[in-house]
Amino acid sequence: MTVNESTRKVSRATLRPYILLTLTHAEQEKRNSVTRKEIVERITEVFKCNAIVVAKEMHKEEGFHFHIGIESTNASRNNAARLLRNAFPEFDGAQCFAKFHKAWGTICAYVIKEDKNPLIWGQYTLEQIKEKANAVEKHRSRTIKNHEQPDEIYTRLKDSKQWLDVYKDPLLREANIKRYTNIKKIFHDLKIIEQIERDPVQALNAYLKEHNYPEEYDIEYLKEKYLALDWLAINLVFPRSLKAKQLCIKGQPSTQKSLMFKLIAEVITTYVAGTRMNDFTDAHDFFDLWVLDEFKEPVKDSYSGSFTEEGQVYFNTLLRILDESGASQ
Secondary structure, eight states, X not given: OOOOHHHHSOOGGGBOOEEEEEEOOTXXXXXXXXXXXXXXXXXXXXXXXXXXXXXXXXXXTSOEEEEEEEEESSOBTTTHHHHHHHHOTTSOGGGEEEEEESOHHHHHHHHTTTOSSOEEEESOOHHHHHHHHHHHHHHHHHHHHHHOOHHHHHHHHHHOSSGGGGGGXXXXXXXXXXXXXXXXXXXXXXXXXXXXXXXXXXXXXHHHHHTTOOGGGSHHHHHHTHHHXXXXXXXXXXXXXXXXXXXXXXXXXXXXXXXXXXXXXXXXXXXEEOSSTTOOTTOOTTOSEEEEOXXXXXXXXXXXXXXXXXXXXXXXXXXXXXXXXXXXX
């Protein structure tokens, strides 16, 4: 196999000089005759290379892989993987896997992590390869030591009641800026775990005991709210389908509608949605109850005869939530 002239003329934008090639299950028949030296010969026929490192990694099932680091001057992201698969037909499909890296040192660190005596070809000596790998490992250790406090971050996330609390904690705020997606996912996972482990009945009993069993919770008072409480209890105990009916409470002002949900929020995780359109900041599935309070009905403008913008926004938001979310309203 010879290098095709088209592979030499590669634009700078498509150049990928650092390639990590993995040849898996090299112990199998038809592959076990492929040696490290032959691997180097095949790669240099495909690319113009500055350096190649070939390491052998053993596995518990008595098999082994080849991990190969390649520093090339003309490998292109458009065809490098295909050329390597063609060069190693014994390793079909995913058993010949090429991945591009941004730095040579990270490849060296990965390739020689198990094999301390790899085959070295090109402009670097084994000592230079080890130096580059050690520099990467030292940098990783220093980063973890200086910037990572996993146990402390976990504890503070667990103690945070809502997502906005993360921004009030200096340590969590710094971690969130660097790893927003991971931090938020961990926060939500912790809240889901809390929900699974929490017993609503025990939480209610603890609340009543803490408040010396207030009269507002006697049987006569609860009879007035029986239908609402029954609906809440059923939806806490049994999984609800997305299209299950919602709960709509309507009444005159000062009839304690909002107060009821405020008291309920002391015991179960409740999310109170904003009245502005698309204002669902911090909403998530781990809440037991979603409350949409103070929604205004559309009101016709006395001048134009059409609905006012404010009333229509609330009305449309309510319809969208009831139709799509399946959350407990």
